[in-house]
Amino acid sequence: PTRGGLTEFWSRGFLAENPLVNPGGFTVFMVKPGFETDVMTTEERKQNVQSKFGDGKLSEETLKTLVKKDWHFPTNFYEALQQLKLAAQLLDLLTRDKGIASEGFWHAAKLMEKHGGAFFTADSGDGSGLFYVKFLTYVDRTFQTFCKDLVKYAERKNPIRRAARELEGSQRKEIENATWSITNQGIMLTLVLPSTLRQTSGGNNRGAGNNEPGGGKSPGRKKAEEAQQKKPPKEQGPEWYKRNPNVNVDWALPRGRRFGDFFNRNLRANSAGFPKAEHHKTKKPAFLCLAYQARGECFEGGECKYAHVPSDQFREEDKVIINKRFEEIYSS
Numbered sequence: 001p002t003r004g005g006l007t008e009f010w011s012r013g014f015l016a017e018n019p020l021v022n023p024g025g026f027t028v029f030m031v032k033p034g035f036e037t038d039v040m041t042t043e044e045r046k047q048n049v050q051s052k053f054g055d056g057k058l059s060e061e062t063l064k065t066l067v068k069k070d071w072h073f074p075t076n077f078y079e080a081l082q083q084l085k086l087a088a089q090l091l092d093l094l095t096r097d098k099g100i101a102s103e104g105f106w107h108a109a110k111l112m113e114k115h116g117g118a119f120f121t122a123d124s125g126d127g128s129g130l131f132y133v134k135f136l137t138y139v140d141r142t143f144q145t146f147c148k149d150l151v152k153y154a155e156r157k158n159p160i161r162r163a164a165r166e167l168e169g170s171q172r173k174e175i176e177n178a179t180w181s182i183t184n185q186g187i188m189l190t191l192v193l194p195s196t197l198r199q200t201s202g203g204n205n206r207g208a209g210n211n212e213p214g215g216g217k218s219p220g221r222k223k224a225e226e227a228q229q230k231k232p233p234k235e236q237g238p239e240w241y242k243r244n245p246n247v248n249v250d251w252a253l254p255r256g257r258r259f260g261d262f263f264n265r266n267l268r269a270n271s272a273g274f275p276k277a278e279h280h281k282t283k284k285p286a287f288l289c290l291a292y293q294a295r296g297e298c299f300e301g302g303e304c305k306y307a308h309v310p311s312d313q314f315r316e317e318d319k320v321i322i323n324k325r326f327e328e329i330y331s332s
Helices: 003-012 040-053 059-067 079-094 103-114 116-126 131-151 159-167 171-178 180-185 219-230 265-271 290-294 316-331
Strands: none
Touching: 003 116, 040 059, 079 103, 079 116, 079 131, 103 116, 103 131, 103 180, 131 159, 131 171, 131 219, 131 290, 159 290, 171 180, 290 316
């Protein structure tokens, strides 16, 4: 981590004061790629920031703040990818290895590695020269949202267990949805910088979130936005479509374990042996959504093809079968 970034983290903790205005707390920008080991003077850091955002594009106050905090803003794919991995590794050291805290950073890095060509295309179409700064900003904000959600569990019963069960996968899902346009179309629809990085000392700011210098939009982005606007909004349905209002504690994930520890493509047998139930939306027989029972929440909500049934609404004979299956799976 950079000295300035680490100092702020130790003084503020994980939460940023306002991530929409300025990065802070635990931020991906406080780590530098391993190949950038040179120690810069204050003047060199100032010149480095100016070279990335453009001379005269940032206000003098913002420039001083960035120089003091010594954040690193990536200029290319490889810097951004390494910063995500370094931030994830640091977070694992501070919390738990590959836990729910770092999953957003790890998943963003995985998406970049898997869809590298699409990210290069998105960078080219963005036109601001700051595409990867914007992308890391989005991942940063997703982590900050997770931190704020985590705080809400402090006053609840069994806070750690409930938070682990209910927040697992939330960052991954958010980033997956937000980057769909990158991985499928090579563009990003709503990716902007924090407001302080858009404050200018006059003239157009090339990092203000526009796709083209001067504030225009590329034809590809304009077309994608128009198509997105024409799509009918998905029906959200009642809250219980997404969150199980009556989780059976015997079916819930064991403390410290994750859904993927028991249910994944290599453990397909664990998904078998459960009774079918009436689908919450179609009202037709369907296989059970095991995440809805084990984790207490399914991020697909009403769109999930598996049945969401509050744990206390099963027939007694089905409860016996489900009890037995979860007991077998968790004890194996």
